[in-house]
Amino acid sequence: MLRRDMMLGAAALAAIFASPATAQDTVKIGLIVPMTGQQASTGKQIDAAVKLYQQQHGTTVAGKKVEVILKDDGAVPDNTKRIAQELIVNDKVNFIAGFGVTPAALAAAPLATQAKVPLIVMAAGTSIITERSPYIARTSFTLAQSSVIIADWALKNNIKKAVTMVSDYAPGADAEKFFSDRIKAGGGEIVSAIRVPLANPDFAPFLQRAADAKPDALFIFVPSGQGGTFVRQFTERGLDKAGIKLIGPGDVTDDDLLPGMGDAVIGTVTAHMYSASHPSKMNKDYVTAFEKAYNFRPNFMSVGGYDGMHLIYEALKKTNGDTDGDKLIAAMKGMKWESPRGPISIDPDTRDIVQNIYIRKVEKVNGQLYNQEFATFEAVKDPGKTAK
Amino acid sequence: MSALASLPPKPLVATAAASLASRARWKPAEIAFWLATVASIFLLPSKHLILTEIAILGLFALSLDLILGYAGIVSLGHAAFFGFGAYAAGILAKYGIIKEPVLALLASGVLAAALGFVTSFLVLRGSDLTRLMVTLGVALVLREIANQLDITGGADGLQGVVMEPILGHFPFDMFGRTAYIYSLVTLFVLFLIARRIVNSPFGLSLRSIKGNPLRAAAIGIHVNGRLVTIYTIAAAYAGIAGALLTQSTQFASLSVLDFERSADVMLIVIIGGTGYLYGGLIGAVLFKLVQDYLANVNPQYWQFWLGLILVMMIMFGRVYGAIMAALIFAICTWTRLPFMQSIVFTLVVLAVLGIARPQILAVTSRITERAAAIQTRLRARLARKPAER
Numbered sequence: 042m043l044r045r046d047m048m049l050g051a052a053a054l055a056a057i058f059a060s061p062a063t064a065q066d067t068v069k070i071g072l073i074v075p076m077t078g079q080q081a082s083t084g085k086q087i088d089a090a091v092k093l094y095q096q097q098h099g100t101t102v103a104g105k106k107v108e109v110i111l112k113d114d115g116a117v118p119d120n121t122k123r124i125a126q127e128l129i130v131n132d133k134v135n136f137i138a139g140f141g142v143t144p145a146a147l148a149a150a151p152l153a154t155q156a157k158v159p160l161i162v163m164a165a166g167t168s169i170i171t172e173r174s175p176y177i178a179r180t181s182f183t184l185a186q187s188s189v190i191i192a193d194w195a196l197k198n199n200i201k202k203a204v205t206m207v208s209d210y211a212p213g214a215d216a217e218k219f220f221s222d223r224i225k226a227g228g229g230e231i232v233s234a235i236r237v238p239l240a241n242p243d244f245a246p247f248l249q250r251a252a253d254a255k256p257d258a259l260f261i262f263v264p265s266g267q268g269g270t271f272v273r274q275f276t277e278r279g280l281d282k283a284g285i286k287l288i289g290p291g292d293v294t295d296d297d298l299l300p301g302m303g304d305a306v307i308g309t310v311t312a313h314m315y316s317a318s319h320p321s322k323m324n325k326d327y328v329t330a331f332e333k334a335y336n337f338r339p340n341f342m343s344v345g346g347y348d349g350m351h352l353i354y355e356a357l358k359k360t361n362g363d364t365d366g367d368k369l370i371a372a373m374k375g376m377k378w379e380s381p382r383g384p385i386s387i388d389p390d391t392r393d394i395v396q397n398i399y400i401r402k403v404e405k406v407n408g409q410l411y412n413q414e415f416a417t418f419e420a421v422k423d424p425g426k427t428a429k
Numbered sequence: 430m431s432a433l434a435s436l437p438p439k440p441l442v443a444t445a446a447a448s449l450a451s452r453a454r455w456k457p458a459e460i461a462f463w464l465a466t467v468a469s470i471f472l473l474p475s476k477h478l479i480l481t482e483i484a485i486l487g488l489f490a491l492s493l494d495l496i497l498g499y500a501g502i503v504s505l506g507h508a509a510f511f512g513f514g515a516y517a518a519g520i521l522a523k524y525g526i527i528k529e530p531v532l533a534l535l536a537s538g539v540l541a542a543a544l545g546f547v548t549s550f551l552v553l554r555g556s557d558l559t560r561l562m563v564t565l566g567v568a569l570v571l572r573e574i575a576n577q578l579d580i581t582g583g584a585d586g587l588q589g590v591v592m593e594p595i596l597g598h599f600p601f602d603m604f605g606r607t608a609y610i611y612s613l614v615t616l617f618v619l620f621l622i623a624r625r626i627v628n629s630p631f632g633l634s635l636r637s638i639k640g641n642p643l644r645a646a647a648i649g650i651h652v653n654g655r656l657v658t659i660y661t662i663a664a665a666y667a668g669i670a671g672a673l674l675t676q677s678t679q680f681a682s683l684s685v686l687d688f689e690r691s692a693d694v695m696l697i698v699i700i701g702g703t704g705y706l707y708g709g710l711i712g713a714v715l716f717k718l719v720q721d722y723l724a725n726v727n728p729q730y731w732q733f734w735l736g737l738i739l740v741m742m743i744m745f746g747r748v749y750g751a752i753m754a755a756l757i758f759a760i761c762t763w764t765r766l767p768f769m770q771s772i773v774f775t776l777v778v779l780a781v782l783g784i785a786r787p788q789i790l791a792v793t794s795r796i797t798e799r800a801a802a803i804q805t806r807l808r809a810r811l812a813r814k815p816a817e818r
Contacts, residue, residue: 076728076729077729077731077732085729111728112724112725112728113724113728113729113731117682117684118586118680118682118684119674119678119680119681119682119684119685120684122678122680123478123479123482123678126478126603126605127478127479129603130475130478130603130604130605131475131476143585144584144585144586144682147585147586147588148586148678148680148682151679152603155603156603209576209583209584210583210584210585211584211585238576239584
């Protein structure tokens with residue numbers, strides 16, 4: 042009897058989930074980010090930035106109402122794919138955006154091509170993503186951008202022997218490759234290349250191996266969100282006292298986690314495209330508004346979301362509200378604007394982002410830890426593509 | 430054998446045969462269930478993607494029910510076979526080894542079955558706790574292998590899987606219609622086979638093993654042989670479910686081997702009920718729809734609500750627990766309570782309900798009894814009517 046009741050219940054439930062009709066004068070953006078799971082901080086930052094952008098710039102562009110549909114994929118790529126497909130087919134979204142991790146973006150890429158829906162990468166940072174579909178544009182960064190620049194900086198600052206330690210997935214492999222190639226080309230040496238598992242890593246044994254190699258510097262890449270654990274274990278193992286410099290792309294000293302990392306992280310030198318302490322008026326206003334609204338510090342993921350919204354808004358203005366995928370992508374190519382991170386543009390050839398990469402050092406400012414920028418490499422294209 | 434055959438049919442054999450036959454008879458509710466699934470193809474065209482996932486999850490749960498509900502083998506690593514099948518189908522398609530999806534599906538099932546057969550000998554050793562560890566271990570090992578191999582694409586997932594049209598005629602479409610019908614047909618065919626298996630003398634012997642392995646052995650059932658067989662069959666089912674997922678999404682990632690997948694399918698079978706085949710299917714429908722609904726309403730904190738529903742189901746039974754959890758959720762949503770306040774409110778309610786549990790259970794069981802009584806009376810009246818006329 043219970044069985045039959047449950048069958049009836051299932052049927053009734055199924056009936057409830059009927060989707061509402063769509064209106065013509067709205068532009069819909071499907072925002073797919075991890076709101077749960079290990080990469081949840083990425084989703085939280087992007088969601089907050091997108092909401093902030095809409096608060097500041099209104100929800101109407103070129104006479105159309107812009108509606109953002111937030112979906113959680115938990116950074117599981119088959120979820121991402123199904124959600125993207127549902128958004129395109131059922132909700133008839135005009136853009137899909139977000140994508141916390143590379144596999145998620147890669148899973149959705151074929152859909153962008155099939156449906157001719159622009160896909161805006163607001164987070165994931167592997168070079169290859171934008172090559173997977175002509176409808177992809179990126180407003181985050183590529184790992185190669187930061188990794189090459191930090192290698193240049195290291196060579197100039199007498200770092201000859203380095204150990205690389207990266208998470209074992211595509212962005213990690215990218216970071217490792219671009220850094221190592223650049224160091225070797227400049228006469229440096231990579232004494233050990235270590236890969237750590239992506240999920241639930243325990244860095245301690247790997248750090249021991251790094252320490253045994255006695256390098257001048259340890260190059261570290263971990264995805265946004267894991268930096269805190271890494272830095273704690275780095276100091277617990279006493280690598281900082283052994284005189285090993287910590288360098289890398291800025292993911293490890295993520296602004297989101299930096300305030301809680303403790304003084305051990307002071308002196309870490311990273312190359313990245315955004316720091317919450319970037320000295321521009323626009324950024325100061327951005328950080329103030331962001332912190333006031335959400336009570337936490339914006340990180341580099343948040344500007345990816347903020348600028349992604351800007352790119353969508355501006356493209357819509359240029360096409361006068363036309364939501365044809367080809368026209369929108371054409372409008373995005375070569376677009377230049379001022380972002381909280383500094384001047385940025387979309388490369389007309391690769392649809393990837395061109396931006397300044399800053400060298401920063403972690404310092405204490407007014408009792409708070411910040412990545413203080415002290416050198417700038419201007420208008421860096423994605424080396425993953427220029428190398429070809 | 431010859432000695433047995435010469436004996437006149439014993440009443441016991443006749444009873445067993447009758448009981449098997451009555452189990453095998455199609456009940457109206459079952460027919461309604463399958464008619465509803467067929468109707469969903471036409472009535473819910475916008476939901477085909479999630480329905481496909483439900484069908485696949487249902488098949489996966491059915492597979493677990495075969496070993497858990499019928500043979501009593503607990504497994505926390507059933508995703509091993511699901512993932513193995515998923516990667517097998519992906520690799521077969523990507524490298525053009527078997528291009529036709531149905532053949533590739535069967536091949537993936539066979540491969541998963543082979544893995545199931547090999548690992549089944551591990552499962553024979555020890556009791557439930559050891560089995561939990563062994564199955565979990567197998568899944569972990571496989572996941573790490575998939576993470577390290579180049580052929581699987583590591584943590585980036587298996588990219589570039591392109592599926593040929595099914596049977597050369599039906600291409601996979603953007604709306605997921607083909608994939609849904611394909612999954613449903615596969616599910617139905619495999620369900621029929623499973624139904625045949627569990628209603629056969631073999632199925633009956635599995636039940637007796639589940640009841641008491643020692644006594645089953647004492648009456649001449651080859652316990653280990655039966656367990657190996659059903660474990661292998663279940664592995665094939667799980668492998669086919671995984672292959673369906675890869676074929677319909679044209680993509681496979683490490684998540685197919687995740688512990689969460691094994692744990693979710695266990696939950697699903699327990700929610701739906703074990704040992705009657707529909708448990709997994711109904712569990713999958715409920716679990717996925719509720720999950721999807723909550724994740725849409727509350728993308729950040731949906732896991733909290735899902736957890737609450739599960740706790741309530743355990744405390745007050747499936748139906749009443751779910752209703753109570755839904756009420757709490759509804760109150761929090763309608764009053765637009767912020768999340769932190771919702772947690773506090775929920776915990777307070779939970780504490781009160783927990784204290785009052787015996788009283789609540791007394792009330793709910795009385796409701797159930799009354800409902801049952803009404804049902805029997807109705808049925809009796811319905812049965813009487815034609816005779817009175």
